[in-house]
Amino acid sequence: MSEAEKFNPVIVGFLCNWCSYRAADLAGTSRMGYPATLRDIRIMCTGRLDPTFVLRALQGGADGVLIMGCHPGQCHYQEGNYKAIRRFALLKRVLQQLGLEEERVQLHWASAAQGLLFAETVSRMTRQIQALGPLDWKHNWPNEEPFMLLQPYLHEEVAHGR
Amino acid sequence: MADKPKLALYWASSCGGCEIAVLGLHEKILDVAAAFDIVFWPCVIDIKYADVEAMAPGSIDVCLFNGAIRNDENARMAHILREKSKVLIAFGACACGGAIPGLANFSSREEMFEWIYFQSPTTENAARVFPQRHTRVDEGELELPAFWNTVKSLSQVVPVDYYLPGCPPEVQSIELAVQALVTGELPPSGAVIGLNIAVCDECPRERKDKKIKRFYRPQEIIPNPDECLLDQGLYCAGVATRAGCNARCPQVGIGCRGCYGPLDGVYDHGARLLSAIASIIDADTAEDVEAVLETLPDPAGYFYRYYLPQSLLRRKARENGQKKSAAEKKPAAAVAD
Ligand code: SF4
Ligand code: SF4
Ligand code: SF4
Ligand code: FES
Numbered sequence: 001m002s003e004a005e006k007f008n009p010v011i012v013g014f015l016c017n018w019c020s021y022r023a024a025d026l027a028g029t030s031r032m033g034y035p036a037t038l039r040d041i042r043i044m045c046t047g048r049l050d051p052t053f054v055l056r057a058l059q060g061g062a063d064g065v066l067i068m069g070c071h072p073g074q075c076h077y078q079e080g081n082y083k084a085i086r087r088f089a090l091l092k093r094v095l096q097q098l099g100l101e102e103e104r105v106q107l108h109w110a111s112a113a114q115g116l117l118f119a120e121t122v123s124r125m126t127r128q129i130q131a132l133g134p135l136d137w138k139h140n141w142p143n144e145e146p147f148m149l150l151q152p153y154l155h156e157e158v159a160h161g162r
Numbered sequence: 163m164a165d166k167p168k169l170a171l172y173w174a175s176s177c178g179g180c181e182i183a184v185l186g187l188h189e190k191i192l193d194v195a196a197a198f199d200i201v202f203w204p205c206v207i208d209i210k211y212a213d214v215e216a217m218a219p220g221s222i223d224v225c226l227f228n229g230a231i232r233n234d235e236n237a238r239m240a241h242i243l244r245e246k247s248k249v250l251i252a253f254g255a256c257a258c259g260g261a262i263p264g265l266a267n268f269s270s271r272e273e274m275f276e277w278i279y280f281q282s283p284t285t286e287n288a289a290r291v292f293p294q295r296h297t298r299v300d301e302g303e304l305e306l307p308a309f310w311n312t313v314k315s316l317s318q319v320v321p322v323d324y325y326l327p328g329c330p331p332e333v334q335s336i337e338l339a340v341q342a343l344v345t346g347e348l349p350p351s352g353a354v355i356g357l358n359i360a361v362c363d364e365c366p367r368e369r370k371d372k373k374i375k376r377f378y379r380p381q382e383i384i385p386n387p388d389e390c391l392l393d394q395g396l397y398c399a400g401v402a403t404r405a406g407c408n409a410r411c412p413q414v415g416i417g418c419r420g421c422y423g424p425l426d427g428v429y430d431h432g433a434r435l436l437s438a439i440a441s442i443i444d445a446d447t448a449e450d451v452e453a454v455l456e457t458l459p460d461p462a463g464y465f466y467r468y469y470l471p472q473s474l475l476r477r478k479a480r481e482n483g484q485k486k487s488a489a490e491k492k493p494a495a496a497v498a499d
Contacts, residue, residue, distance in 0.1 A: 050437060052429070052430050055430055055474040056474055058474075085448055086440040087440040089452055093461050093462070094465060097463070098462060098475055098479060141312050
């Protein structure tokens, strides 16, 4: 398969403002090449990352989620990335029980100076997701009820109109 | 008499516990009977589906609907009762979030049929007999409702006016709802009728927000009667679950399992529980965290015990990417359509 025909995954990136987001900037300004698969969202710290964000991204059509923050010990809020480590470990187990492949949600570290590491991480994850194929989560619940809707619901006029 | 508001009760995919909960109002049930004209309640009065179908749209004032939606029959009754009812209330955790029947969303229909009709150790079924959608008998053709692959909550099938969570809702919660209905002092449409504080806020156990090195299962330790169960390493969902039950489970030494669901503004109960539980782990490296998590088997089963269908991901993946269900055999497709 040629490069152009390959499936182009959508990876949602949650990047810590103080490190990985700057690493992404550095990768950009230094013109390091990496696939345009990442839709990055800046967060103030990986400790801010609510697992709901990850689930929402997957449900909304992302093929993968990449969380990146400051190296352990270097979080600007002391504890934030330790919180992220704990949540991520638990989230990984839950997602595995829900049938998601491990590579789809990843946590990595990159300091503001590690533009190259950032670019490599995105490239590697892109290849991994390409190998897995699209997630297509919506396909998990095709409309199963073949049922007639009776008349339009009275609901609106009657219950809410009073 | 004719002026009394009309009340309907129905069970879809339900264990019957919610019906018992209504009967559990004891003598207060008489107040309900005095305040309402009960027009449909298959558990208690002799009435057929055709009788409800014949009712005029909007002619039922309030319908308490319990049970999840897992087959065509459940969905059909949900649609009919929605059409006939001015106010439709999702009654109990199953109707609100899918709850226990919704745990089936951790498997596929094929896996379930395979296990139930062929593989389970107590089953002998060499002839591979299993339910069919249509069966011909001398008297004519019998039809079974189609069994869905994915269990849904009531509101995923029809619009719902109010929610009354709990497995089953406690008497005091039902009373709250009945009172609101009788007086007409209802919260805004779409609201949960009940409190918006956590089980912890009603729990008498003392919380110190300790960090823990391991989890225990209920059979492994005898908890201290006064201290928070979570602080002692016993999984308790009270931290991120709506109050209303008066902390019924922690009061007797069992961790909350989350049947009252998430608080206002939280869509994914499981994700919220996940965050709360992760925050008490006393470990800083991935390896140490993994070691602690080894003592918490089946985390998804804990976090999504009652609200898996009503969560962001709703079910286990059926087919992702290139793994498309090549592995899924279809022994039971006949019941599924
Ligand atoms: S909410 Fe609980 S008691 Fe009610 S039907 Fe479901 S499982 Fe039974
Ligand atoms: S035992 Fe459960 S409900 Fe009670 S304080 Fe602890 S976590 Fe909260
Ligand atoms: S303590 Fe939790 S599981 Fe027990 S009844 Fe209350 S909300 Fe439900
Ligand atoms: S500030 Fe970067 S991970 Fe906390």
